[in-house]
Amino acid sequence: MTQVEPDADSFEVIRQVGRSWGWVFSFGVVSVILGIIMVIRPKHTTMFFAVLFGIWLLVAGLFRMVAAIADREDSGGTRWAIATLGLLSVVIGIVVLRHTYQTVAVLGFVIGIFWVIGGIAEMFAGFNHPVRGARIWLIIMGLIGLIVGILALVYPGLSLVILTFLLGIWLILYGILQMILALQYRKLRGAV
Numbered sequence: 001m002t003q004v005e006p007d008a009d010s011f012e013v014i015r016q017v018g019r020s021w022g023w024v025f026s027f028g029v030v031s032v033i034l035g036i037i038m039v040i041r042p043k044h045t046t047m048f049f050a051v052l053f054g055i056w057l058l059v060a061g062l063f064r065m066v067a068a069i070a071d072r073e074d075s076g077g078t079r080w081a082i083a084t085l086g087l088l089s090v091v092i093g094i095v096v097l098r099h100t101y102q103t104v105a106v107l108g109f110v111i112g113i114f115w116v117i118g119g120i121a122e123m124f125a126g127f128n129h130p131v132r133g134a135r136i137w138l139i140i141m142g143l144i145g146l147i148v149g150i151l152a153l154v155y156p157g158l159s160l161v162i163l164t165f166l167l168g169i170w171l172i173l174y175g176i177l178q179m180i181l182a183l184q185y186r187k188l189r190g191a192v
Contacts (some may be wrong), residue, residue: 001192003152004036015121020185021182021183021185022182023167023184024139024178024179024181024182024185025178025179025183025186027175027178028078028174028176028177028179028181028182029097029175029179030175030178031171031172031174031175031178032171032172032175032176032179033175034136034168034169034171034175035169035170035171035172035173035174035175036168036172037168038164038165038167038168038171039168039169039172040168042076042161042162042164042168043077043157043161043164045055045164045168046104046157046160046164047070047100047101047104048162050096050100050103050104050107051096051100053096053103054092054093054094054095054097054100054103055093055097057089057090057092057093057096058089058090058093058094058097059093060086060089060093061085061086061087061088061089061090061091061092061093062085062090063084063086063087064086064089065081065083065086066086067082067086067088068080068082068083068086069083069167079124079136087153092172101157104155104156104157104160106156107156107160108155108156108157108158108159109153109156109158110154111152111156111159111160111163112149112150112151112152112153112154112156112159113149113153114151115145115148115149115152116146116149116153117144117149118145118149119141119142119143119144119146119147119148119149120142121137121142121143122138122141122142123139123142123143123146125141125142126138126140126141126142127139142163155191162191
């Protein structure tokens with residue numbers, strides 16, 4: 001088997017990746033910090049993201065309304081549709097900002113419905129699975145999904161807090177892996 005030697009362009013790409021290791025490392029640090037905040041304060045983090053979502057809806061709606069007014073290319077019907085969508089986005093954004101807790105609870109409720117339906121579907125798939133060994137595991141997974149879904153429906157705010165906590169753990173692990181990757185990139189700087 002012959003070994004292919006990298007050309008000069010490949011060496012330059014490797015050098016560039018090695019020089020940018022600081023950005024990757026910084027991203028990892030920010031991910032770890034955000035993850036720690038989410039693990040320590042999951043309820044407050046969930047509310048913070050709901051507020052950010054409300055602000056995003058408000059700004060996006062205003063942008064759409066201005067775009068509909070400034071648009072001279074599209075027909076009047078299209079412009080009215082864009083303006084109406086923008087107005088709806090602004091109204092929903094205001095509702096989200098005024099009633100943040102209820103918004104979080106509704107989102108938790110929707111997740112609960114998803115888990116209940118998913119659990120029932122998994123159990124149904126388990127009862128109909130041709131392989132006996134897989135059948136029991138599918139039924140157990142479906143039952144767990146159904147139970148978690150019912151709990152999420154009963155306590156919708158709690159389900160989002162738990163999801164925020166788990167997302168925080170994931171961000172910590174992801175950030176650590178990004179920092180390790182950045183240190184590997186740093187080694188590439190002088191490798192060629």
